[in-house]
Amino acid sequence: MKIQCVSLLICALLIGECCGSRVDRWVRTGLQYLKLNLCRRVSLPESECKKMSHLHLSGVVVYVSESGSGKVLAILPDSYSSGALQSKHSGFSVDPSADEESRTNEELYPGASAHDAVLLLDPSPGESFGHPVVLFYVDFNVTKKKCAHMDGIYLGEECLTMAVKTRCQNQLKRRRSRSDRMASRLRARRSPVGRTARMEHSSGLCEIHFLPLVVGVKDTNRTQRLRCVDHPDFARCPQPLPLTSPSVPISSCELNKNTRRCHQQRLATHLSCRLYQTCDHAVLLSGGWQEQITYQRHAHNLQLFYQMLRNNGFHKDHVKTFFAGNGQVAVKETEGMYPATEKEVIRNHISYICRKQHCVDSLVLYLNSPTRNDGTMLLWDRNNNGIADLKERYSVGELLADLAGCKASRVLLFVEQSYSGALSKRLMGSLKHVNVVLLNGLPWVQTAEFWASLHPAQCLIDHLSKSPVPSRLGDAALGLLNVTLAGAPCNSTPALTEAEMRKEYMGCQNLPTALWYQKRPKSDISRN
Template identity: 55%
Template sequence: ARLQRWLAAAFQSLQSGFCQRLRFLSESECAQLSRLPQSELVAYASEPRADEKVQLIVPDSGSGSGSGAAGRNQSGGAHDAVLALDPSPEASFGHPLFVFYIDLNVSPSKCEQRDGVHLDSSECMTLALKSRCENLLKRRTSRSNRQNSHVAARQGQQPQHPGASRHRSRREERLVGLCTIHFLPLVVGTKDSSRQQRLHCVEQQGFGPCPWPLPISSPSPAVVHCELNKNTRRCHRQPLASRKSCRMYQTCDHAVLISGGWREQVTYPRHAQNILHFYGMLRENGFRKENIKTFFAGDGQITVDEETVDVYPATEKLTIRNHISYVCRVLNCADSFVLYLNSPTRNDGTMLLWDVNKNGVADPKERYSVAELLRDLEGCNAQRVFLFVDQSYPGALAKRLLYSKRHGNVALISSARGAEFAWGSRFTEFWRSLQPNQCLIHHFFQLTPWSTFTNPGVIESTPGLLNVTLCGAPCDTIPPFTEDELRKEYMGCQNLPTMLWYYTLQQQQEERP
């Protein structure tokens, strides 16, 4: 009964003036919350314990330098309980969540000082923000108020009341991204050295059903230790031998599939299905299974085909980067190089791979930034590189590609634009139907059900990159290619003339210092 009362109060606070008092959301965003049905929100809670408080850790808070304190919501401190409401359970992480602290034995006056809502029995509920957010908002608000007062004084007008302005500056709008919690936080006891998650989904009347996580296991301690010490190749049961991917006198279509997941709690069956479906589409389009490298979740073991193909855990960031760089670096190795990205993302486009050490913080070895991805693809020697991005916040990657002069053969196809979220599996389901003879740009612009729910985007570093099939065959040929011609001349692998390969070796030797 107490938990139901707390969750009801949290939902009511989002629909009342409490939302606007925080200067945390715009008026339009508060209006959207007021119209959101309770049944569309999924509820999470940690139950209070008499002898121990809890603290909140989010992966995208602080500097992310790798220490536990960097990701901890230090401004929040310790509390009796934590609630979380997910208004977009079908959206990919990250997306904004509403997280609340519950503190017991707090007087009404102290609760009001905290901008909280006083509940029954001396309970206080406050909205949780990321670390240092409150100070940033206060500094920005104070500065704006002083500027308004100075302008009004020069014009002989009365200074405006701090709440009179309805429009925030661009900088204040950007602060919202710094404040919002975009991932389900790790809530741990202050005395718990093992950092066990205490925030769990709860089935409560009136709220949406809880999602079912995909049953997976974390990497063994030996693999974790080796990965953190950059010694993955010796520790993985079946090391990825990138050098065997590129063969003499042969060029092939290659692909890398990355689905991080971050933690077991937010890795769902649809993520495994996305990998399976995209893998199946690649095989249908002639990609050989040995040229498709998949990095999935914590243990990485899922059945991809009729046979069990080795799938590497997403913990192996160094292996991922080395393989992408190697395929790009070797001349004539890759004809079409496809990357499929389906991981949780921060609002700057950084992908979260897997919380290997379970500290709740996205350490440098557990995240793959936009800058790192572009560095690995810089000057890629593949004939064409296709990025299929089915994850939130693709805008940072799209913008960098649009203005880059070192990625002329890279094309991006995303399920969303700018700071939008990716929803469900609609994007991957759509591309699952791509046939070997279909032109990419024609297929993209087909009117399909998924485009009514999302706002897909396309970036071509060089115009016309998508005017081919996935394996590089030209579009609109007359007469069209037969299936046998496609398989022989474009799909999978093709043999290179000896003279061309010899010329390639000469180029490589001349480029060496």
């Protein structure tokens, strides 16, 4: 008798070893496969390959889709190119602005292949997304011959195939036809550099960096079916932040599109810069992308960094925090909390305070979002379709455009996310970012904790020297860091008193009228 399992939890409770042993078999087979084959199929650095070869099951977090409810599709945030949702194989595209609720999943995700189940192994559960994870498709009732044709692992009752992205084109790899494979081998034999050509093809495959949205083929609600497996042999499942209803005052409620909803007060960016005054400002950005990868540590990081800023004189009105979606638990210690769903609000705020003369002295950005391997930050999946469209991602180019020619005395980027090297490379030698310093010499896990102990009289470069990881900074960056966070000089003689620090450097300072008008563009003066 074939028992249909409604979910992994029910399986574990009702029939014990049925689903448990099956998932355990998948996991052990998949782990062995990735140890032996992963680095031959995707272009991972040598250090990552070495790490994978020594993996133990107890260090891997396991995710499996709920079974027994039909075929499923696995959708990654970068499954499709920007703009239209397009499939290379289907030959047509779908306009993402169209009404998604009226379309089936086959129409919404053209070219995605359906499978009976999805298995995902996360070998780095303590690291920020994105980082390399391993995704397998599971198909039932497949013959051994067909499984071999799919490059799969035949387990008697199931066929396990590894999913990869082909040539970094944001598509889950689909099996090539036999004629395509034979033509490719023939070209490689005929080429005088056949071996090199094969190596280039191999290095073109890209690893997967995020948990996919796994939805039923006929599920119009697009419910996430990928669940973490709590098992004594596997690593412990991370604990996502609980969802809650936004607690917004009634005065902030308004009618939107004929439905009664409560909204937080809009960010009044134009009130951030006052006449004859310069202040220290900060923007804290922690996207999260979706509930399943927004953890308690992300909220804790914001609390630590926010409190450090307040201890160093930053006024609460000048620290803007953009965190997750509307339903996540707010960080109580912070004020000025907004959802990370509002990309234009984030960009407009940064651009505005950067371009206002004398508005900002020290501008601090703390970045703690899931990141693609090109440095692009994922903000939040507003429409719950699993795909990061233009409004849901913040690229390195967009961030640098917002900071270009910033009129702040110094712009300090504290990065606690993956692939900060992409941002670092773009900053090197840029003449539009001479006052921008990227502080990414620390392991991402410890960034907020490391800077939490910074006190108002401490020089940034002195605190940075305490890091166990040496920082490689140029002379220009070292000069910008030879001050306190509020811009006070280091090691002055005699030393500045606490009262002098607060009056002359911390928070906000009033500017003399002559200084205010001295550097203002003539066009601004004439308008007044």
